[in-house]
Every structure is written in C-alpha cells, then in structure tokens.
Amino acid sequence: MYPSEFKYTKEHEWVSLDGDTATVGITDHAQDQLGDVVFVELPQTGVRTQSAQSFGTVESVKAVSDVYAPLTGQITAINETLVDAPEQLNTSPHEKGWLIKIKIEDKAELDDLMSAEQYQAYIGAEKES
Amino acid sequence: MASATAAASLQKTPLNAVHRALGARMVDFGGWDMPVEYGGVIDEHLAVRKAVGLFDVSHMGEIEVRGRQAFDLVDHLTPNAVSRLQDGQAQYSALLYPNGTFVDDILVHRMGPEHYFLCVNASNQRKDFEWIESQNSFDAEVEFASDKYAQLAVQGPRAIETLSKLTATDLGAIGYYWFERGEVLGTPAIIARTGYTSEDGFEIYIAPEEGARLWTAIMEAGEEFGIKPCGLGARNTLRLEAAMSLYGHEIDDTITPYEARLGWIVKPNKGDFVGRDALAQQKEEGLTRRLAGLEMTGRGIGRDGYRVFDGSDDIGWVTSGSPGPYVGKNIALAILSIDKGAPGTEVEVEIRGRRVEARVTPMPFYSRKK
Missing domain, CATH: 3.30.70.1400 (Aminomethyltransferase beta-barrel domains)
Known part of the structure; x- marks a missing residue:
C-alpha cells in the first residue's frame, strides 16, 4: 500500500526522490479521508515552494484541503492531467495522482520525513485517538 | 486534514455500530457521530437519483x-x-x-x-x-x-418497490406529504412519503431498538435494485441540487422565509402567528436581499461563506456550494442583493483570494420528472 521507497509527511503527503527531483502527492489515507476529489488547484511551474507552506488545494465533494510542500525548492512540473481527471487522486494516489515535482535545494530536509513504516504507525495512532 | 474527533462525547444514533461495521467515515455533525459516506458521495448520490438509497436520519x-x-x-x-x-x-x-x-x-x-x-x-x-x-x-x-424514535429515509425511484416488500401498507396509496401508521417487519411505524432529496421516497419512524433490524432488512430488500447506504455527504448534495434549505446555511436566526425564497410557507391570512407582523412589514418595505441559485461558469467551487461580487461591489455570500453530482455542474446557493438575483446575471465568487465567474440560475438545479 505505502511504497517503502517513498517518504511521508504528517500532513499526509508522499515524496518520491529521483536525483534532486522530488515528486509529491497525497497518500492513500489522505484520499480516503477526503472522499471523491472533484477539483485540484496547483501552482505554476517555476514557483518556489517552501517546506510546510501550502502550495495548492485539493477539493472533495465535501471539503477543501490545503496541500503543503514537504520540501523547499522550485516547482518544475505539475500534473496537468488532474485538471480534467481529478478522480485520479482517488484511484491512483501514489502514481497517476501525483501533484507536483520539486527541484529540491536541501536534501537534509528529507531526514525530517517519515518512512513508510513510520507513516503507517502514525496513521494507525491517529485513527485510535 | 482533521483526525478522528473524540467520538466518546458525541451523541450516537441506534445505528452507530451498523455504520462503523460498514466502514463508514464518521464525522461530528452538530454533536452527533454520523456517517458522512460509506463508499463515496458521488456514487451514493447517483444511487438515489437512479435507484434507491438508505439513510440513517435518527439524529433528527x-x-x-x-x-x-x-x-x-x-x-x-x-x-x-x-x-x-x-x-x-x-x-x-x-x-x-x-x-x-x-x-x-x-x-x-x-x-x-x-x-x-x-x-x-x-x-x-x-x-x-x-x-x-x-x-x-x-x-x-x-x-x-x-x-422514542429511530428514523430511516428510503429515497429514490425504487424506494417504493424496496419498502413494499417489508410492509402490508399500500405505499402507492400514500400521497406526497401524507403518511400512514402501519407496520414494517411487524414493528409499528410511521411511514411518511417525504424526503430531502427531490426523489420519491419514504421517511420511516420506528422504535430505536428496531433501527438496526430494519436497516438490514431494507438493505436486503433493495439489493436487487442496487440500493446503497448513504451518508450525510450525499444527503447534502441531493438537497442542494433540489435547492432545499439547510438550517445554519440558507436559513438561521438572521434570515426570514421571504429572504430564503420560502414565502410559500407563510400564510399571513390564516390569523396571528409568531413573526407575522415582522413579515408583513418586510413584505411592505420590500426585500433587500434574497436567496438565489448560482452555477459556477469558471473553474472552482463556491463554498459556504465565500463572498459574491459584481465588479467591486460585494453583493452577498454563498450559503452552500458543492459539485452537483447528477446535474454535472458546480452549484451554489447564495444570499444576494435583491437587484442581483435575476437569472442570467453574471457575478463572481471569491474563492480563496481568486475571483471565479458564476451565473445566477433558476432554482432548483434539479427536479424529478413526474
């Protein structure tokens, strides 16, 4: 369910690193909590994000949620297919539903993120609270 | 994203364990631990429009x-x-x-x-x-x-076939907004042909301890028609397509029936009632604002509380907004200045700092073909 090569945030985003480019999306748990995603608002490419800042919104039938940048860097790509097919966030959150790619500036920030195992423990604890 | 609230302090309906066993996503709805969805709001919404859906509305x-x-x-x-x-x-x-x-x-x-x-x-x-x-x-x-009551709502074009299997009451003989006292599965029930979805359907009032048994039986009876358990998410989108008011959104202690386009429930000639004088005065002076339907023509969804503009003029606010899963548009209800409420008027909704185009449209957004 949660790929072991990904890193995860407390805000329920995942990060997949390829060289110094990080692909970012929301986790399966996040999409499950949101319900049917109907609208995704993403920034322009070229914009610089900062770790823990909101870079866009994901909207389900019921509610609007901010998505937060897990890492600092320049946005080099956004997932344009989500404009017409936002439901990909529900059907394929860890693959087709990716949101943005960031050219990261500081690899040390990755150390603050969770492993798949830690993330699963985290959402397990959240459920029981 | 919100984590699970302390469910212990919330009120529960007699069907709480049923919802949890079905894997419903539960939310705090006005102090009640209620299912917002089971499989997905859109699927549940469409089940009610095309077949039948079952709601636990025992919190009412x-x-x-x-x-x-x-x-x-x-x-x-x-x-x-x-x-x-x-x-x-x-x-x-x-x-x-x-x-x-x-x-x-x-x-x-x-x-x-x-x-x-x-x-x-x-x-x-x-x-x-x-x-x-x-x-x-x-x-x-x-x-x-x-x-003393659990309440279940069976809604949709196949509601009557579903419920007929479980009662001797002639459901077809119950008119819209009429009810019968009968039995469902041998337990006394008030069976009302009412609902909050703009579909045919029934709201059933029964003893709380019978709630879970009836729920299960209705789900089984509706299986051949594709019945789905439906949560408050679909309840909200269904009523919004039908432009039905929800307390705390379209109506509250600052809004009158005339402003909420509910003048039809006001019968000033019936004699005195609480609010009559104030409503007569408002009618005489004329309304300054009134509920209107909006269709988002730009990309975005107007949500509760978002401001509505005509150029630089702030002309009102969105009271409810969401995608309309059946009508296939992003729709909203809004309280607008009286001179901006005519269908066809082009306005803008401010969505998180960005202006998005919308058009005033006739209400409701959906009504059942009868």
Whole structure:
C-alpha cells in the first residue's frame, strides 16, 4: 500500500526522490479521508515552494484541503492531467495522482520525513485517538 | 486534514455500530457521530437519483404536541396553515421568532385533531423544544420525543418497490406529504412519503431498538435494485441540487422565509402567528436581499461563506456550494442583493483570494420528472 521507497509527511503527503527531483502527492489515507476529489488547484511551474507552506488545494465533494510542500525548492512540473481527471487522486494516489515535482535545494530536509513504516504507525495512532 | 474527533462525547444514533461495521467515515455533525459516506458521495448520490438509497436520519428530533389546544399552539408557532392539514398529512413549515427569522425549519404531521408530531433538525431540537414550551400558553402538552424514535429515509425511484416488500401498507396509496401508521417487519411505524432529496421516497419512524433490524432488512430488500447506504455527504448534495434549505446555511436566526425564497410557507391570512407582523412589514418595505441559485461558469467551487461580487461591489455570500453530482455542474446557493438575483446575471465568487465567474440560475438545479 505505502511504497517503502517513498517518504511521508504528517500532513499526509508522499515524496518520491529521483536525483534532486522530488515528486509529491497525497497518500492513500489522505484520499480516503477526503472522499471523491472533484477539483485540484496547483501552482505554476517555476514557483518556489517552501517546506510546510501550502502550495495548492485539493477539493472533495465535501471539503477543501490545503496541500503543503514537504520540501523547499522550485516547482518544475505539475500534473496537468488532474485538471480534467481529478478522480485520479482517488484511484491512483501514489502514481497517476501525483501533484507536483520539486527541484529540491536541501536534501537534509528529507531526514525530517517519515518512512513508510513510520507513516503507517502514525496513521494507525491517529485513527485510535 | 482533521483526525478522528473524540467520538466518546458525541451523541450516537441506534445505528452507530451498523455504520462503523460498514466502514463508514464518521464525522461530528452538530454533536452527533454520523456517517458522512460509506463508499463515496458521488456514487451514493447517483444511487438515489437512479435507484434507491438508505439513510440513517435518527439524529433528527421529534417533538409531539397533544391536547385540546394542540392545534392552537402549533398554528400559533408556525407560519403555514395548520388548519389545512387532515389526519395523516404532513406540511413543511418553520418555527419563527417574533422578528420573522428562523428558530428552525420543521415538518408538521397531523396524527389526529389533538395530536401533532413535529420533525425538527438534530442540532436545534433542544432549542426548539424550549422555544415551544416558552410559547405554550395553551391547553396543550409538549413532549420531547426524540429518544422514542429511530428514523430511516428510503429515497429514490425504487424506494417504493424496496419498502413494499417489508410492509402490508399500500405505499402507492400514500400521497406526497401524507403518511400512514402501519407496520414494517411487524414493528409499528410511521411511514411518511417525504424526503430531502427531490426523489420519491419514504421517511420511516420506528422504535430505536428496531433501527438496526430494519436497516438490514431494507438493505436486503433493495439489493436487487442496487440500493446503497448513504451518508450525510450525499444527503447534502441531493438537497442542494433540489435547492432545499439547510438550517445554519440558507436559513438561521438572521434570515426570514421571504429572504430564503420560502414565502410559500407563510400564510399571513390564516390569523396571528409568531413573526407575522415582522413579515408583513418586510413584505411592505420590500426585500433587500434574497436567496438565489448560482452555477459556477469558471473553474472552482463556491463554498459556504465565500463572498459574491459584481465588479467591486460585494453583493452577498454563498450559503452552500458543492459539485452537483447528477446535474454535472458546480452549484451554489447564495444570499444576494435583491437587484442581483435575476437569472442570467453574471457575478463572481471569491474563492480563496481568486475571483471565479458564476451565473445566477433558476432554482432548483434539479427536479424529478413526474
């Protein structure tokens, strides 16, 4: 369910690193909590994000949620297919539903993120609270 | 994203364990631990439009008024003409304050000439009861009866076939906004042909301990039609497509029935009732604002509280907004300046700092082909 090569945030985003480019999306748990995603608002490419800042919104039938940048860097790509097919966030959150790619500036920030195992423990604890 | 709230402090319906066993996503809805969805709001919404859906609405409140002057009390408290009701008939109405704004919107059922059964909103039930008591200078007894009922709503074009399997009552003979006292699966039930979806369907009031058994039986009876359990998410999108008001959104203690486009429940000629003078005055002076339907023509969804603009003029606010899963558009209800509410008027909704185009459209967004 949660790929072991990904890193995860407390805000329920995942990060997949390829060289110094990080692909970012929301986790399966996040999409499950949101319900049917109907609208995704993403920034322009070229914009610089900062770790823990909101870079866009994901909207389900019921509610609007901010998505937060897990890492600092320049946005080099956004997932344009989500404009017409936002439901990909529900059907394929860890693959087709990716949101943005960031050219990261500081690899040390990755150390603050969770492993798949830690993330699963985290959402397990959240459920029981 | 919100984590699970401390569910222990919330009120629960008799079907709470059923929802949890079905894997429903539960939310705190006005102090009640309620299912927002089971499989997905859109699927549930479409099931009700095309087949049948089952809702637990046991959080709704029930208040019963009995006595020699039960009619006089209910007629005094509500703007609609209670005298028009016959035994076995229901009426959409309201409880109003003297200034004409809403205490709540309610359904009045006439059980008999000296017995009225009111169905009220969950989060308002205590307030409503206290309000009714405070106005009770009549020979009538008011009972807070919410604990005596579970309520299930079976809604959709196949609702009648589904429910008919479980009762000897001739459901086809019950008119829209009429009800029968009968039995469902051998347990006494008030079976009302009412709902909050703009589809054909029934709202069933039964003893709380029978709730889970009936739920299971209705799900089985509806299986061949594709019945789905439906949560509050679909309940909201269904009523929004039908442009039905929700307390706390379109109506509250700052809005009058005229402003909410509910003038049809106000019968000023019936005699005195709470709010009558204020409403007469408002009608004479003319409205300054009124509820309108919006269709988002730009990309975005207008949500509750978002401001609406005409150029630089702030002309009102969105009261409810979401995608309309059946109509296939992003729709909203909004309180707008009276001169901006005509269908076809182009406006803008401010969505998180960005202006998005919208057009005033006729209400409702959806009505059933009859």
